[in-house]
Amino acid sequence: MVPEHVLAALDRQLAPVDAARQAAYPGESPARQPVHTCYVPADAVVPGLVASWGATALAALDEHGLPDLGLDAGLVADVLPRVRRKLAAEPVEDLRVDAEDGYRGSPEAEDDDVRAAAGVLAAEATLPPFLGVRAKSLEEPTRRRGVRSLDLFLTGLAATGRERAVVTLPKVTAVEQVTAFLPVLDALQQTSGLALDLELQVETPQAVLGADGTATLARMLHAGEGRVTGLHYGTYDYSASLGIAAAHQASDHPAADAAKQAMQVAVAGTGARAVDGSTNVLPVGSTAEVHAAWRVHAGLVRRALERGFYQGWDLHPAQLVTRYVATYAFFRAALPAAAARLTAYVSRVEGGVLDEPATARALATVVLRGLDCGALDVSEVESATGLDRAALDGLAGRRR
DSSP: OOOHHHHHHHHHHHHHHHHHHHHHOOOOOOSOOOSEEEEEEGGGOOTTHHHHHHHHHHHHHHHHOOOOOSSOHHHHHHHHHHHHHHHHHOSOSEEEEESSTTOOSOHHHHHHHHHHHHHHHHHOSOOOSEEEEEOOOSSTTTHHHHHHHHHHHHHHHGGGTOSEEEEEEOSOOOHHHHHHHHHHHHHHHHHHOOEEEEEEEEOSHHHHBOTTSOBHHHHHHHHTTTOEEEEEEOHHHHHHHTTOOGGGOOTTSHHHHHHHHHHHHHHTTTSOEEEOOOOOOOOOSSHHHHHHHHHHHHHHHHHHHHTTOOOEEEOSTTHHHHHHHHHHHHHHHHHHHHHHHHHHHHHTOOOSOOOOHHHHHHHHHHHHHHHHHTSSOHHHHHHHHSOOHHHHHHHHTOOO
């Protein structure tokens, strides 16, 4: 038998390691994750913006009809009424006002545009569950301009009565940028009165691999001292920086997969999320053109979900159609098997699949995500699994 003094020495030696791991990897966040982030230029924020996105999406669906998206026809018929209700009630889950690449105003107009955008949102009766702003990068030519826009927008946004907002930091190239930005984030939080989360955009090779050969993403994430809630992939800047021709720049390119897999590894267990990028193939024009764009978008959304990316970027209102059709179809298709395996796991019924706690966590998390976005109803989940929300949270290991 191992002597007690040896075991005590083992505990003493590993106690700091245990504490450090628990601090750095607290587990999955219990907070709802939006299925997308919609980027709208600051000078394009108008009254009724969110409702207008939903109405535009519904109008596109009515005008063009839904093409074959490579999904089971019965499943599509099942989700379409839900999608229509979603587009009418909550078309945008996460809105990001953009004062960076999507913004086309002049430097002289930027102050007025970001102030005006904040003012419009402050006057809206209903806003998305998640809301924030992307300003310019911390590179020397745009650093002060970016911080000024953040200050103006967030101060104006405080009039909405919100308690929390998101700051998206684009084109991060160095761990030191994250460290240097934290006092700025604190100052913005103090002046606006908003609790601020931080997102980092992965748009440069340096964000993935540093000059010293080390993986930069994890260092950037942990340099944020718990403030970083997501790593967002920037499809086109990242692809261009690798010299990939414009015709082949897409979120399913092998180079994109390599960067996004590194993002997934970096965020695992931290509470932060890895987020897919966008497609610039927009559903506009003739019916044939809209259908072609919807097929591309639905395929990319479905592919991302299958690979564990539950959030992506949407750049046009009509993309909401395929965002929700593909997302709802994914979660509804997953429910029967997940429910059966969770029921067997909880009751320890012997069957053809022996699940471990880690698998049970994944199964419960999929069901919870379906509930969060509206793909699933509480009543049908409880009927299928015999578990309520609290039990699913416990199985998923969502910390409170």
